[in-house]
Amino acid sequence: MQLKVGSVQINNGFSGQFYLPYSIGTLYAYFLHFSKNPQKYKFKSPIYKRLLLDECVNDLKDCDIILFSTYVWNINISLEIAKKLKQIDKKKFIIFGGPSAPDISETFLRTNNFIDCICHQEGERTITNLLDYYPEDEWQKIPGISYVNSNNYYRNSNLPKMREISHLPSPYLTGIFDKLIKENPDEHWLASWETNRGCPFSCTFCDWGSATTSKISRMDMKKLEEELLWFARHKIEFIYVCDANFGILPRDYEIAKMALDIKKKYGYPHILSVQTTKNARERSYKIQKLLYDGGMHKSINLAMQSTDMTTLKEIKRDNISIDDYKELQRRFIADKIPTYTDLIIGLPGDTYEKFTRSVDDLIQSGQHYRIQYNNLSILPNAEMAREEYMKKNQIKTIEIPIVNMHGSLDETPADGIVERQNMVISTKDMPTEDWIKVRKYATLTEFLYFNKMLQLPIIILQKLKNNNFNFFFDLFNQVKDEKNFPVTTSLNKLFDSHALGITKGNPEFIYSKEVLKIYWPPGEFGMLYLYQKKLINKFYDEASFLLKKICSTNLERDIADNAIKLNYELLKKPFQNDNVIIDLEYDIPLFYERSLLGENYEIKKGKYSYLIDIKTDGQRDFFNWAQKVIWYGHRKADYFYKYKKLKSDTEKQFFQEK
Numbered sequence: 001m002q003l004k005v006g007s008v009q010i011n012n013g014f015s016g017q018f019y020l021p022y023s024i025g026t027l028y029a030y031f032l033h034f035s036k037n038p039q040k041y042k043f044k045s046p047i048y049k050r051l052l053l054d055e056c057v058n059d060l061k062d063c064d065i066i067l068f069s070t071y072v073w074n075i076n077i078s079l080e081i082a083k084k085l086k087q088i089d090k091k092k093f094i095i096f097g098g099p100s101a102p103d104i105s106e107t108f109l110r111t112n113n114f115i116d117c118i119c120h121q122e123g124e125r126t127i128t129n130l131l132d133y134y135p136e137d138e139w140q141k142i143p144g145i146s147y148v149n150s151n152n153y154y155r156n157s158n159l160p161k162m163r164e165i166s167h168l169p170s171p172y173l174t175g176i177f178d179k180l181i182k183e184n185p186d187e188h189w190l191a192s193w194e195t196n197r198g199c200p201f202s203c204t205f206c207d208w209g210s211a212t213t214s215k216i217s218r219m220d221m222k223k224l225e226e227e228l229l230w231f232a233r234h235k236i237e238f239i240y241v242c243d244a245n246f247g248i249l250p251r252d253y254e255i256a257k258m259a260l261d262i263k264k265k266y267g268y269p270h271i272l273s274v275q276t277t278k279n280a281r282e283r284s285y286k287i288q289k290l291l292y293d294g295g296m297h298k299s300i301n302l303a304m305q306s307t308d309m310t311t312l313k314e315i316k317r318d319n320i321s322i323d324d325y326k327e328l329q330r331r332f333i334a335d336k337i338p339t340y341t342d343l344i345i346g347l348p349g350d351t352y353e354k355f356t357r358s359v360d361d362l363i364q365s366g367q368h369y370r371i372q373y374n375n376l377s378i379l380p381n382a383e384m385a386r387e388e389y390m391k392k393n394q395i396k397t398i399e400i401p402i403v404n405m406h407g408s409l410d411e412t413p414a415d416g417i418v419e420r421q422n423m424v425i426s427t428k429d430m431p432t433e434d435w436i437k438v439r440k441y442a443t444l445t446e447f448l449y450f451n452k453m454l455q456l457p458i459i460i461l462q463k464l465k466n467n468n469f470n471f472f473f474d475l476f477n478q479v480k481d482e483k484n485f486p487v488t489t490s491l492n493k494l495f496d497s498h499a500l501g502i503t504k505g506n507p508e509f510i511y512s513k514e515v516l517k518i519y520w521p522p523g524e525f526g527m528l529y530l531y532q533k534k535l536i537n538k539f540y541d542e543a544s545f546l547l548k549k550i551c552s553t554n555l556e557r558d559i560a561d562n563a564i565k566l567n568y569e570l571l572k573k574p575f576q577n578d579n580v581i582i583d584l585e586y587d588i589p590l591f592y593e594r595s596l597l598g599e600n601y602e603i604k605k606g607k608y609s610y611l612i613d614i615k616t617d618g619q620r621d622f623f624n625w626a627q628k629v630i631w632y633g634h635r636k637a638d639y640f641y642k643y644k645k646l647k648s649d650t651e652k653q654f655f656q657e658k
Ligand code: SF4
Pocket: 199, 200, 201, 202, 203, 206, 207, 208, 209, 210, 244
């Protein structure tokens, strides 16, 4: 009789769409292809999304062997399922693997003694070995596993990494997911796609480089093409490319082109989401441009993490060229392709001063779309998680619940099992009080600059006064004056308390019961707060006072005045119906556009009128605006209305009468 194998690889849903469980799929496909006795087992469809604990247990209770593919976002529910299954029947054989199964595993195995064995690193060969041996328990013969037997802990050494992966069977092409798709006809699927494996870098916060090591192995091109056709046949819109550095291999351009050709011919896939390679400037540019022009990309991620060399050295990223990143950023800006740059908060080596310098540096070098601030959390298999590394850098963490940006409370299921992460809130270089300052500073720049509340006057005054950007952020950051600046003071308090709250165990994002019942990034929450409390005009009055106070000439003051007025009018706001015509004494929009492109332009005095096109994009109630403008516009900070210069009084009159 065939033994039954069940599996669990729970992924988050994105707007009701779910990933096909790729890791489990690769294990099934490899076993069925290479096992000595593939008929020995019957494989159940994997559990791929978060169900209630009892539903999962019920689904798996008749399985003899259960595989768990674990990540930070599913480890707690995976442990609870495994524990309950073992309580039902202690003969069930429970195997854990994936990035959240620790490499140094003794404590983990002893604490969770319902786990029979951990499969470390690449799983294909190890799981096939295990399943071939089972139920014999000659486990010492199986490389890459750890287990506790008769109270003794065993850790068998890992197999060398697979250098040749072109022969690996595809879970898509071998039909592994066919049954799953058939069983769930209403599901909209997303797919993970692996074109190569390995990463030549070894960033200390990441468990990818250490898990895959430097050599990059390639999947077969023909197989990749067939997989793309499979995605097209199954109408899969979104493909997440798992490669650590897409663009690192010359053939990656061909792969991108192949995806684009298939999209053109069959209409699918729509989006190819890739991690841009770090050190191949020209190729990376060409690939990203190709994907963007072909509509397979909405914005490009530049994972800088810090621009401070000592910090980059500390996290072993100093071999990744900052200049290459900046050059890429410059070229994308020139092409008007949106990018966003990642910075990590709380990296060893980083300080408040260095962090604020990184922010300034990035904006100065042209990042006006968005800096995406990520709080650092410790992954179990990252170098950073090692005791000696933590000790050396005096890293302190706090356990906080994992919530998704713009995710809802529904993500906290009725069984009460929540996933948690270990967030870094103190290092030897950034004690907790500085971490709070950094977190708050990041939020403030998000709110003022990237969410475009005051981007226009800040960029213009920065050019005129030749200050750094931090000068302007500090101007607002320092305000603690309830009498004269009540709104700015209350925003500062809000951002401060959000940062402090994280150090006490609160989530990274702010939940709003009133606005869409979702978790908002703090900078966006600040915007909602101003509109909800009807404080937006008062905020602009205060901002105008603060910015004009630092102007040293009447010319600067007039320009600041024009820029603030224009910024206010351009912001997409709720409950707007009619177009606006704004008269300016300086050609602020042109100056702004040139500044965004990093060009110099002498501002000219004159009579300028601009039409702000609200009709096309306005007419939203508050909740619709919060969702469609603030939430959906997040990545590109698409928060300004379109505008056009009116060339003559006649044209102005025409639009006024319209
Ligand atoms: S962060 Fe990226 S580049 Fe660094 S080790 Fe991880 S996968 Fe490689």
